[in-house]
Amino acid sequence: MSLVELQMLTSAIAEIGVEVTWEKVRRREAITQLLNRFKLDLGDPPADFDGIYAYTLVEYGVFKPEPILNFFRNEFVCEAFRQSFYRNNPSILDKEAEGIIKWNEETGKLGRIDYDPRREFASFSAIFNEIVDRARTPAEVKRDRKLEQIYGDLHASTTEILKQFSQLLNLEEVRALVACLELGREARRFVLTPTGDKLKVFISSKMIELRDVRELVNHELEKHGLDAWVYEDAAGAKPGNIVETSLQQVEAADIYIGLFWEKYGQITVDEYRYARSLGKPCFVYVRDKNLEREPELSKFLETDVYDLKQGVTFDYFESALKLAEQAAQDIMTWLVRTYRELSVQAQEAIGTEVEVGKLKAEVERLRTASQKPLPHGDLTDTLARHLREWFSALNYGLARNVERVGDYADQLITVPRRRRGVDRILVRALGRKIELADLDEMLNAVEAENFDEGWLVTERRISQLARTEADQGQYEGIVVYTFDELLDEQIDWQPYFKWLEQEVKRKHVDEWYVPLSGRVDEYDSIGQKQGANRYPDIDQYIAQWLDSNEKAHISILGEFGTGKTWFCLHYAWTILQDYRQAKEQGINRPRLPLVIPLRKYVKALKVESVFADFFFNEHNIRLTSDVFEQLNRMGKLLLIFDGFDEMADRVDRQKMVNNFWELAQVVTPGAKAILTCRTEHFPNAKEGRLLLNAELQSSTANYFF
DSSP, X not given: OOHHHHHHHHHHHHHHHHHSOSOHHHHHHHHHHHHHHTTOOSSSOOSSHHHHHHXXXXXXXXXXXXXXXXXXXXXXXXXXXXXXXXXXXXXXXHHHHHHHHHHHHHHOTTOOOOSOHHHHHHHHXXXXXXXXXXXXXXXXXXXXXXXXXXXXXXXXOHHHHHHHHTTTSOHHHHXXXXXXXXXXXXXXXXXXXXXXXXXXXXXXXXXXXXXHHHHHHHHHHHHTTOEEEOHHHHOOSOSSOHHHHHHXXXXXXXXXXXEEOSSOOHHHHHHHHHHHHTTOOEEEEEEOTTOOOOHHHHHHIIIIIIOTTTSOOEEEESOHHHHHXXXXXXXXXXXXXXXXXXXXXXXXXXXXXXXXXXXXXHHHHHHHHOXXXXXXXXXXXXXXXXXXXXXXXXXXXXXXXXXXXXXXEEEEEEEEOSSSSEEEEEEEEESSOBOHHHHHHXXXXXXXXXXXXXXXXXXXXXXXXXXXXXXXXXXXXXXXXXXXXXXXXXXXXXXXXXXXXXXXXXXXXXXXXXXXXXXXXXXXXXXXXXXXXEESOHHHHHHHHHHOSSOSEEEEEEOTTSSHHHHHHHHHHHHHHHHHXXXXXXXXXXXXXXXXXXXXXXXXXXXXXXXXXXXXIITOOOOOXXXXXXXXXXXXXXXXXXXXXXXXXXXXXHHHHHHHHHHHTTOOTTOOXXXXXXXXXOOSHHHHHHHHTOOOSSTTTTOBO
């Protein structure tokens, strides 16, 4: 459909929007009238793009303001949908839509837009995809329903879906289908979440208890611009049962509030556990501290809430009115803290364009959710987040939520003692240099609440005077750390360092290594090779890649004997010298290089077993999977997988593909990984890029080589 015809269509939609009311019946009549007027079959949507797009405009656009219609009439937006339709690649839409939105913000060509274009775009996309689905053949529908069923039932990652379906469909087709499902799931999530930019809070308690408390909390949250969901007020009539409805709303919510009193309620417990499993921020309040509760409720609170490792921070309350005020204040404090942390994280994010885009979108959503301006984050917020995540990986309890005060952030952790009990330790994060005055303030804070110890942690700078006084015990119970020094207390890397040095010396890599040259091919958006870049020394190229925030993985392909293994040892050894020097000088350290020879893992592997063998058996390093994953996410490691071809020689192709996806699991946002392989295993450039470039909307997206 031409732009002229689209203009006629949007004008007709706008005219109808003025003439009729918002009643659903009249809206349906208006849609039918427009479809008939433009010769679009109401019962059988067209199969061509122009017809589908026009059909979508009608279904979506009736009663919408004219600026919104103009947005979807724009030639660039229309072309983005066209490319997505014919190339079966919905990821095109997000990038193009964001560009149009920013272009309009700068130029105002589409006029003033008093709505959130990103939300409207999500809604329009959902309708567009629904109409596309209605136009597909029964065979296509059956195949996609099967894929979606497994995707929903298993809550599988994109990687898992690819592994299951790689034998049924080629990788390119599976990627496109998974992208469709991702977009569809986002659209469904959009429908469940509240209108506008409000944060949705799910309020949970046993139905027959605390009705007055739920209503007061609901009212107080609404005063702060938050959208509370209380079952009896918001559930309405639905075909599903109570459990199904409530769990759907838990999933759609941003925040969970749990209220407990006398009686045990299975649905309430299920809601809480489901919120925890989804990683929702959980705020738990228990009425009457000394009350004798039902045994089953007491047991649940002891194991799931009060437990220092498995539970959450909670509070007791007596007054319903005071609780409502406290809950609203707690959530607003969480909102400010989360915004501060994510706003910094979005600026420094390492990951794919999709991942970084989602992070920035979440930051913007939090910003618009607050009625008051939110403060932007800084180094203190980043350090506080890293500390909280690190303590969680170590299974330390968080006895008090992070509290930002001035230029520092406090959190109270519980550390198991060697024999019995726990130590209560106040940890203070500072984004600046630690000075002697900070030790005085910390000592006062520890003594005021009778904590066992106080830890002052900075990213890297401690004044000489503060270090000396703390080391000499002038401030009893107060310890100063840089963040890297805190990490060093938990892990002894020396056995691995010794092995790497011995391997380099044994092979004379430090004496005879010759710099390798390399070629990096460039491809257009449809996979056609555009040209090649030549690098006389790939050390420089790898260093630039490590310094960037864009790509998480790089594959180095070369024939047998070209020096791939020597390069891995040489580069790891070079980085290790920089690491040791930085540690000695007390400056920011580079990533710790870990060389993992894959020749030992010739069968279809599990990534957990690879690292268990590497750390425990090979180098005697006591490192749990949670600790490794956290170090990886924080950008502390450089993973070097050497010799993927050593595995490929002895397994069939499908197992080789499975092995690749297993290794890809470690390429999470914040990670950097190198993989080497012989070129002969990917003789076809396009086939190699399909596997190694893996342009997916997942943690393995946007690889390059």
